[in-house]
Amino acid sequence: MRIAMVSEHASPLAALGGPDAGGQNVYVARLADLLASRGHEVSVYTRRDDPDLPDTVPLPSGAVVEHVRAGPARPIPKDDIYAYVPDLAARLERAWRRRRPDVVHAHFWMSGLAALPAARAAGVPVVQTYHALGTVKRRHQGAADTSPAERAGAEREIADGCARILATCTDEVRELGLMGVGPDRCSVVPCGVDTAHFSSRGRIALEPGRRERYRLLAVGRLVPRKGFDLAVRALTRLPQTELVVAGGPPADGLLKDPEAARLLTLARRLRVADRLVLLGAVPHEEVPALIRSADLVLCTPAYEPFGIVPLEAMACGVPVVATAVGGHLDSVADGETGLLVPPGDASALAEAVRTLLDSPGLLRSYGRAGRFRAVDRFTWERVADGVERVYARVATPVPVPSGAPR
Known part of the structure; x- marks a missing residue:
């Protein structure tokens, strides 16, 4: 399967720990690697934030990262990317007209906003993972929320236009329901953890009276x-x-x-x-x-x-x-x-x-x-299994001419 992932601010190549670099970067990187290792052709499209970045960076797994020109080629706050979503959409459309993917997986609302018109022009279904919902952020942060005012409406528009919503937890399905999105539009696939890297080897059990603190x-x-x-x-x-x-x-x-x-x-x-x-x-x-x-x-x-x-x-x-x-x-x-x-x-x-x-x-x-x-x-292998099932559910196979090898 030919898979296009869009992750406008969260590159799988980014160093973790910054204000806009965290779990989404890990999710996109691990999922892209695993799907590529299973034989899928995976391209991750992310915004170019450095003029010296190559257009395409191959990953050891076989997946590739495509740096898309949308806005200034420098780091900018995540919320400021909204102004450049039309540029991102136009470049995605050109890329997908040249080489049509079987499915597009958009990560975060701005990725979905750019992916939908580009995918529609190319006749490709879109799977949307929000990673965070603007309605929840606004509820908890109030006036401190720096998201564009258009975010809530855009998230609802994406829900209406995508083929499937891939939620990461059951509480997200409940929150989407409050937005008017039915649970029948959602599949829940959690995030994962590398259980080989994060292991209990060397774990020392607590011993009473043996610790100062x-x-x-x-x-x-x-x-x-x-x-x-x-x-x-x-x-x-x-x-x-x-x-x-x-x-x-x-x-x-x-x-x-x-x-x-x-x-x-x-x-x-x-x-x-x-x-x-x-x-x-x-x-x-x-x-x-x-x-x-x-x-x-x-x-x-x-x-x-x-x-x-x-x-x-x-x-x-x-x-x-x-x-x-x-x-x-x-x-x-x-x-x-x-x-x-x-x-x-x-x-x-x-x-x-x-x-x-x-x-x-x-x-x-x-x-x-x-x-x-x-x-x-919660292994990443289990996550990849679930995501593959969602892709298979929505992807439309590319027609093969009669008599051609299948």
Whole structure:
């Protein structure tokens, strides 16, 4: 199958950890690689943000990344790309008229907005993955939401025009229902985790009385919506416990980062600054060992379209305490691989953490169950299986002339 993916701001080649580089980049990269390794012809179209980038970058898997000229060839805020969506659509149309894909998979709403007219002109079905919904973002961020005003209407327009919506969790299907999109238009395929890279090898179980401090770990982009401030507030109720936060700019740039400054100011005001450690960006190859060094991983956003960090923690055999939002409701088995708590409730978060830290046997049990759940349900191979089924459902085979080999 010839597959075109559109990921306008999230290139599979991008370094993770920036304000606009995270789970979507990982999802697109891993899915493209796996589908290519299965014999599909995969091209990922992303906006050129550097004039020195080659037009086409082949990946070891056989997939290729196509850098599309749409707007200035430099990094710009994700929301500013909206002005260049027509340019992106026009270039996609030209590319697909020359070489027609069997299916287009659009990632994020602006990708869908560009892909739909281009695919329509080429007679190609579009599968849409939103990765995040503007209605949810606006509900939680209010006036702080920088999305273009047209986003909500565009997302509804995309839902009407695409062949299938590929949602990453059941809560997203519920949110789409509130927008008037029926569940019959959706297929749920979760995100995945590399269970070989994120493994429980080297995991040291908690031993009572053998640690000066318990370690809580939070991993993710250093942005307010990740809710790291909730974990800082919970520290006031958790003596002999440190909170390590990994993510954001490199360590030498943390002092200039507004979210790092906000967290440090809060920690000083609450008198827990001596137990807050901001690591900054951590290389991907070092993240599994960091996760395994923790007693618990905290995932505390007010909303989360899916959230890969809980899967990474579970794959490493580390229990998770997460807010009961979005994809966490699917990934974390409450009372089995971790605990779910109400968003925004530092007291409930601290109580859940204390419950687990006070029970080493429960921690070990949750850790083992988490590893099993990750391997059983959330490998990237399982994700690719589900995505292939969605593609096969919507793709229209290219007609083969009579007598030609099939």
